[in-house]
Amino acid sequence: MTAEETVQQELEKKFPALAGKVRVQRARRIFVDVEYQDFRPLLEFAIGLLKFPYLCVITGLDEGDQLGIIYHMSGESGIILSIKTRVPMSDPKVKTVTDLFPSAEIYEREMVDLLGAKVEGLQAAFRYPLTDDWPTDQFPLRKSWKTPDVPKGEIKHV
Amino acid sequence: MSEPEQFKIPFGPQHPALKEPESFSIALRGEKILGVDIRLGYNHRGIEKACEERTFIQDIYLIERICGICSHVHSTAYVQGVEEIAGLEVPKRALYIRSLIGELERIHSHLLWLGVAGHEIGFDTLLMYSWRDREVVMDILTLLTGNRVNYGINTIGGVRRDITPEMAKEVLTSVDKLEERTKYYIEVATQETTIINRLSGVGMLSKEDALRLGAVGPTGRASDIPRDIRKDDPYAAYAELDFNVCTDKRCDVYGRTVVRLLELMESYKIIRQILANLPEGAISVRAPRRIPAGEAVSRYEAPRGECMHYIKANGTDKPERVKVRAPTLANVQSVKQMLKDRYLADMPIVVAAIDPCFSCTDRMIEVNNLDNGESKVLDWESLHNYSIDWYKKQGIDFSRMKKREIA
Amino acid sequence: MKILNKLVNWARIKSPWILHFNTGACNACDIEIVAALTPLYDLERFGVQLKATPRHADILVCSGPVTRQIEDRLVRIYEQMAEPKFVVAVGTCACSGGVFQGCYNVRGGINQSIPVSAYIPGCPASPKAIIDGVVKLLKSLEE
Numbered sequence: 001m002t003a004e005e006t007v008q009q010e011l012e013k014k015f016p017a018l019a020g021k022v023r024v025q026r027a028r029r030i031f032v033d034v035e036y037q038d039f040r041p042l043l044e045f046a047i048g049l050l051k052f053p054y055l056c057v058i059t060g061l062d063e064g065d066q067l068g069i070i071y072h073m074s075g076e077s078g079i080i081l082s083i084k085t086r087v088p089m090s091d092p093k094v095k096t097v098t099d100l101f102p103s104a105e106i107y108e109r110e111m112v113d114l115l116g117a118k119v120e121g122l123q124a125a126f127r128y129p130l131t132d133d134w135p136t137d138q139f140p141l142r143k144s145w146k147t148p149d150v151p152k153g154e155i156k157h158v
Numbered sequence: 159m160s161e162p163e164q165f166k167i168p169f170g171p172q173h174p175a176l177k178e179p180e181s182f183s184i185a186l187r188g189e190k191i192l193g194v195d196i197r198l199g200y201n202h203r204g205i206e207k208a209c210e211e212r213t214f215i216q217d218i219y220l221i222e223r224i225c226g227i228c229s230h231v232h233s234t235a236y237v238q239g240v241e242e243i244a245g246l247e248v249p250k251r252a253l254y255i256r257s258l259i260g261e262l263e264r265i266h267s268h269l270l271w272l273g274v275a276g277h278e279i280g281f282d283t284l285l286m287y288s289w290r291d292r293e294v295v296m297d298i299l300t301l302l303t304g305n306r307v308n309y310g311i312n313t314i315g316g317v318r319r320d321i322t323p324e325m326a327k328e329v330l331t332s333v334d335k336l337e338e339r340t341k342y343y344i345e346v347a348t349q350e351t352t353i354i355n356r357l358s359g360v361g362m363l364s365k366e367d368a369l370r371l372g373a374v375g376p377t378g379r380a381s382d383i384p385r386d387i388r389k390d391d392p393y394a395a396y397a398e399l400d401f402n403v404c405t406d407k408r409c410d411v412y413g414r415t416v417v418r419l420l421e422l423m424e425s426y427k428i429i430r431q432i433l434a435n436l437p438e439g440a441i442s443v444r445a446p447r448r449i450p451a452g453e454a455v456s457r458y459e460a461p462r463g464e465c466m467h468y469i470k471a472n473g474t475d476k477p478e479r480v481k482v483r484a485p486t487l488a489n490v491q492s493v494k495q496m497l498k499d500r501y502l503a504d505m506p507i508v509v510a511a512i513d514p515c516f517s518c519t520d521r522m523i524e525v526n527n528l529d530n531g532e533s534k535v536l537d538w539e540s541l542h543n544y545s546i547d548w549y550k551k552q553g554i555d556f557s558r559m560k561k562r563e564i565a
Numbered sequence: 566m567k568i569l570n571k572l573v574n575w576a577r578i579k580s581p582w583i584l585h586f587n588t589g590a591c592n593a594c595d596i597e598i599v600a601a602l603t604p605l606y607d608l609e610r611f612g613v614q615l616k617a618t619p620r621h622a623d624i625l626v627c628s629g630p631v632t633r634q635i636e637d638r639l640v641r642i643y644e645q646m647a648e649p650k651f652v653v654a655v656g657t658c659a660c661s662g663g664v665f666q667g668c669y670n671v672r673g674g675i676n677q678s679i680p681v682s683a684y685i686p687g688c689p690a691s692p693k694a695i696i697d698g699v700v701k702l703l704k705s706l707e708e
Contacts, residue, residue, distance in 0.1 A: 026242070028391055029455060054372050056457075057483035059468045072455060072468065078391030080455050082468075103372040103491045106198075107483075114206075129199035130670070131633045140207050140669050147207065147669045200634045201589050204668035211667075220664050226593025226689060270596065289600060307593040307689050539618075 003077050004030055007050055014045055028079045039085045051076045058107035060115040062143045067092040096121035114141040182523040189501050194494045209480040214240055226307050230263045231460040233312045239456035239469035240314050244449050250437040252316035257395040258432045259311055261425045266295040267461035268418045271513050278506040279356050280546035281556035291339045298332050316442025326433045333426050340422045347415055356554045357412035361496040361508035371491045375463020377512045379405045380413035387459035401428050411511040448475050460485050462513045486514050503548035580612030584622035588639050590629030593689035594656035601692040619645040630658040630665040631672035643679040651682040660684045
């Protein structure tokens with residue numbers, strides 16, 4: 001059994017609700033779909049038992065009426081486990097994972113600024129990556145947000 | 159205790175009403191840094207959104223321009239992801255050519271870094287020498303791809319240009335030349351006590367901290383973490399190539415310098431292998447215009463560390479989502495840890511040592527002196543000068559170093 | 566007075582001091598600008614020197630498609646320069662926004678924020694093109 005299949009089996013054994021939702025796409029790539037209420041225990045299990053010590057990045061996705069969030073973790077032997085969860089777009093609240101991964105802060109802030117996620121537990125700090133004067137109700141990465149046709153400023157020559 | 163004349167603002171009268179968007183916010187006690195807050199976003203151009211509005215092929219050229227030093231990194235990571243979703247089998251010759259350009263990019267990036275590091279500690283001769291050597295690499299890259307940066311060599315399904323045997327010979331001659339020069343740099347780095355004293359003990363990041371904060375690339379490897387995507391998660395031709403992962407136990411800026419110099423030597427080894435074993439065959443396969451629905455995570459060991467792309471396709475000719483995580487973003491957290499309890503004068507080289515890929519010029523630093531409640535804004539150039547002067551007073555002066563002539 | 570003016574002009578043309586500023590570029594043009602100062606291309610033989618403060622600079626050499634964060638600073642730096650001052654836009658992004666035209670955080674070319682005297686296209690603009698552009702600007706000043 002390959003290392004990826006071991007991971008798949010361990011996850012499905014510990015969380016029976018995941019049966020059929022753990023997909024080994026190819027060598028070193030595993031994708032998991034989980035409901036948000038089971039997300040945190042799954043994350044901790046993955047870190048503890050399966051030796052996934054490193055959070056690569058958090059990807060936010062606009063899926064219409066839901067906000068998809070993928071936590072990409074990298075473990076031993078180069079395996080990447082991508083854990084996907086969803087929260088409703090009308091109330092996109094998630095809890096921070098910075099207690100487990102301090103580096104998650106910047107990825108969470110990016111989701112807040114660009115997609116309008118609400119991350120509970122983040123300390124007050126600078127916005128990232130948008131400017132301070134960007135309106136707080138405009139989320140550029142949402143599908144519904146179109147880049148406005150700003151009339152070009154006057155071209156200045158010398 | 160603190161000397162106010164150290165915080166001089168070079169620009170004329172400061173306008174109190176105009177707020178500068180500070181990049182770094184530092185809390186200082188005397189000359190020691192208590193804490194650092196880093197603000198990023200100056201280079202935010204909205205690329206991820208733009209990717210969704212353009213086709214897959216157009217995105218290659220957009221993504222290449224995320225970073226001017228790591229352009230092949232981003233372009234390869236992106237096409238690798240798309241090829242995985244589309245189920246394309248890229249010909250071996252293309253994979254070898256991609257790896258060749260990748261290693262040449264690594265060499266040019268590390269030589270660039272060497273120059274920048276030299277400049278930050280006041281050793282400008284090193285800047286001139288290493289950037290002159292870098293021109294050798296730029297000439298080779300121009301020969302192979304037509305441009306010095308932003309090569310445009312990748313396409314979905316392979317590469318766009320082939321290598322002739324004459325080009326291969328040129329590359330080998332240049333690699334030989336560069337290897338000689340790199341040996342000189344290694345000699346300087348390991349024998350010049352001025353350099354060793356200046357860089358040792360600065361920017362410490364213990365192995366535990368490096369693991370906890372997710373340090374990648376030479377920054378992590380200098381804290382004894384043998385993490386290298388070329389070995390852990392091989393892509394392109396690396397599964398078939400023989401090379402070492404360079405680590406160092408020193409955990410400081412000196413260790414990071416050593417790791418990069420050793421990596422240069424490994425790159426020369428890899429390039430020779432690639433050219434000796436270049437497989438025959440096509441350089442690309444046809445890719446469909448519409449990429450079937452699917453997702454992929456693609457990684458690449460950039461000169462700075464792990465670069466990660468996540469791509470989601472939805473069956474049309476435009477991507478559904480492209481997420482890019484550049485290595486500097488992963489290393490920025492570690493900088494705060496490295497600067498804790500160090501002197502303000504250490505800041506330039508510690509930041510330079512992670513080889514940051516955010517805007518190189520004009521970072522503003524807000525310094526909050528906790529002793530007297532003063533708050534001043536410095537620009538990078540004055541911090542740079544302050545740092546060199548501070549270390550000169552400690553006896554570390556590169557302007558007095560003997561310059562050795564190299565062929 | 567006329568002689569003094571001529572002398573000052575001559576000094577300015579013979580030894581222009583430049584300030585380099587990156588308005589959110591990918592760094593490729595910036596590295597080519599710095600490379601133009603290294604021994605192989607050596608802009609310094611034209612008397613060009615890189616200065617750190619706008620108050621001492623004659624020419625502002627700019628790269629990058631102006632991002633929103635940096636636009637204020639760009640304008641402020643331009644205003645802090647003493648007359649006569651010139652702006653060189655290096656790279657396609659600085660000329661017109663380049664590949665980033667239409668991106669939401671990008672103005673698209675520096676000529677929408679400050680007046681530009683010379684445009685040097687290229688992605689990135691090679692050091693040879695940069696030298697060519699700077700020399701052309703200096704020649705036009707002589708007239």
